[in-house]
Amino acid sequence: MYSNDTIESVVGRARPRLGRVRLSRLATLLGRLPASAVTWGCVVLGLLLLSPSLTTGLVADDYLHELMLRADPGLRGLHHGALDLFRFADGRPESARALIEEGVFPWWVDPKALLAFFRPLSSLSHALDQLLWPSHPALMHLHSLVWYGLLIAVVAATYRDLGVSRRSAALALLLFAIDDAHAPSVGWVANRNAIIALCCALPALAVHHRQRRGGFVHGFWLGPLLLSVGLCGGEGALCVLGYLVAYAVCLDQGSWPARFGSLLPYVLVVVSWKLCCLQLGYGASGSGLYVDPLADPIGFARAACERFPVLGLGLFAGPFADFWELYPEFSPWLRVAVLALALLVLALLALALGPLRRRDARVEFWATGTVLNLLLLCATFPHDRLLLGPGIGGMVLVAALLEAGWSRRAHAATALGVAALAGVHLVVAPVLAPLRAAEVGRFSELLRRTDESLPAGDEVRDKTVVLLNPPLDPFAAYLPIYREAAHAPRPRQQLWLASGASDVLVASLDEHTLSVRPDGGFLSSSMQRMLRGPTPRFERGQRVELEGASVLVTDLTEDGRPLQVAVRFERALADPSLVWMRWQHDRYEPFRLPPVGTGVLLPGAAIFDLLFAS
Secondary structure, eight states: OOOHHHHHHHHHHHHHHHHHHHHHHHHHHHHHSOHHHHHHHHHHHHHHHHGGGGGSOOOTHHHHHHHHTSSSOSSTTOOOOTTOTTEEEESOHHHHHHHHHHTSSOTTSOTTOEEEOOOHHHHHHHHHHHHHOTTOHHHHHHHHHHHHHHHHHHHHHHHHHTTOOHHHHHHHHHHHHTOGGGHHHHHSGGGHHHHHHHHHHTHHHHHHHHHHHHOOTTHHHHHHHHHHHHHHHOGGGHHHHHHHHHHHHHTOOSOHHHHHHTTHHHHHHHHHHHHHHHHTTOEEESOSSOOOTTTOHHHHHHHHHHHHHHHHHHHHTOSOGGGTTTHHHHOTTHHHHHHHHHHHHHHHHHHHHHHHHHHOHHHHHHHHHHHHHHHHHTTSOOOGGGTHHHHHHHHHHHHHHHHHHTSTTOOHHHHHHHHHHHIIIIIIHHHHHHHHHHHTTHHHHHHHHHHHTSOOSGGGGGOEEEESOOSSTHHHHTHHHHHHHTTOOOOSEEEEOOOTTSOEEEEEOSSSEEEEEETTOTTOSGGGOTTOOSOSOOOTTOEEEETTEEEEEEEEOTTSOEEEEEEEESSOTTOTTEEEEEEETTEEEEOOOOOTTOEEEEOOOOHHIIIIIO
16 A cells, blocks of 8 residues: 555654653653752762772772871871861972972872862862771772762752752752763862862852842841851862853843842852962862963963863763863874764754754753853862752753753754753763773773882882883872872882873983983973973973983973983982883883994884873
8 A cells, every 4th residue: 555665754754752651651751750869869860870989999099088087108208187188289399399209199280289278178188088987998999979869869958949840850859960071070189179169159049049049038147158168168169150150140030230240249258268279278280281260361361262162062962071181192083073963063062052042041040050060160170070069050950951842843963962861861870871981990900900010028128210212191109199099019219200191202312311312302292291391391402300310401302391311310310229211102111221322212102002002
């Protein structure tokens, strides 16, 4: 009766409709459940998906915090402070030099670099971990999971208080709870500060709403107080200020002076917090990865042009924002391709959200708040663990797009885009979440395997271990920290001379001096610029004096970076107290110095194989 072509045409049109009906039924079912059941269900589901983090152990900065909680951290340049665990560089040249000689910093750091964050409440949570269960990392991770469960409940209350419909709120909460971008925040104990900051500060948004709409008289002081407590957890609480500004612009019904006047207490809190940070020596300067919008607005604008799309792509689609700083190590074109993809995806999302924003002021509010929060995050390098705050509004937008796409009147192209969005957030995300939570611990496995390739035993205590070409900064910087945390023997001194991400030419100039010349010069990638910004520039003839050695800049690149250096040791290069190690394949191996007047080319490390194929 009907041709095959006719049947296939009807079936082809029916399949998307069937998919839309099933997904629409999911949203309808969520909307019919009691709010408490949805909240508890999302809390349980979110915790179950991220529960593999219980087995990951401690990673990187977790061991640094452990040392800083000891009365004697054991590494020169580190300080003890139970409420000050996020002071990574204190801006003092003597501390920087000590950490260079310990092997935590490379020789090219800015000696006055400051990288310190005011997070006393989060520091206290880590101090409690060490006090109550110091030898049980699983309980530390459970502590982080409890905070994450609390955050999901706080987000649910925020959606409800700000008038998100039951169906939309339930769907958005589900999307937030299962978002795999949250896995790094929860799976890494040291990043608990982001969760604590939002848990404490986010209720300020609902309090502000009640004050402006319902005349809640105590909101005038309670909202700013909550934001203050959140800022004691970490600067991630600033995301709430982004939503407060969006509220004044999009939802507040008062006059414009009254709208922005209502934000004055919150602005005063943030200004006071910033002044307090400056007075106590907190902040970020001398870094090529952290940009202060107030001190360097032009640099911040330049950084935002690339970081904003990448963060937005990580929030709404993928790939992970974590890879942004690594792309140049894989291919010079990867960043261009990913940036183009990000701009395309964000443009399509903005186009799809346009009609929804015009119809519903709440969609406009969440969109504005999400954009402001993504802009705030451009002050640092992109990473998915930054997306907790923007994800609160972002998931409302995704839910709105899904609901609009599930409508029977939705255009076929719209339905296709919505299907892709649903696939990313409802299918891929819950599959990736447990995998990413467990994967956090793999970095520690790589570092431990790397450490095992270096000399060990008591005899190393009197040695100077020289790492010629670590593949990436962490594969040198964390090794002294890991050994000290394990009370294992460490070298008297550890120095690293270059980054092995590119080829490095090493030549013996005389019995005491090595010439080191990386392909493209030092600081050639952003990964090497954590503690060295574009200023102050190096000068030819500039010398970095260390115990038993000095580094002399002998040549510069056109943009003022060291191109070649001469490293002179007080002892002869052949002295047995100097242990020379090079990176080869996936580990350090002993290096035989070339004869005087000759050199050796050390090939660049295979970064992709190291991180993903090992």
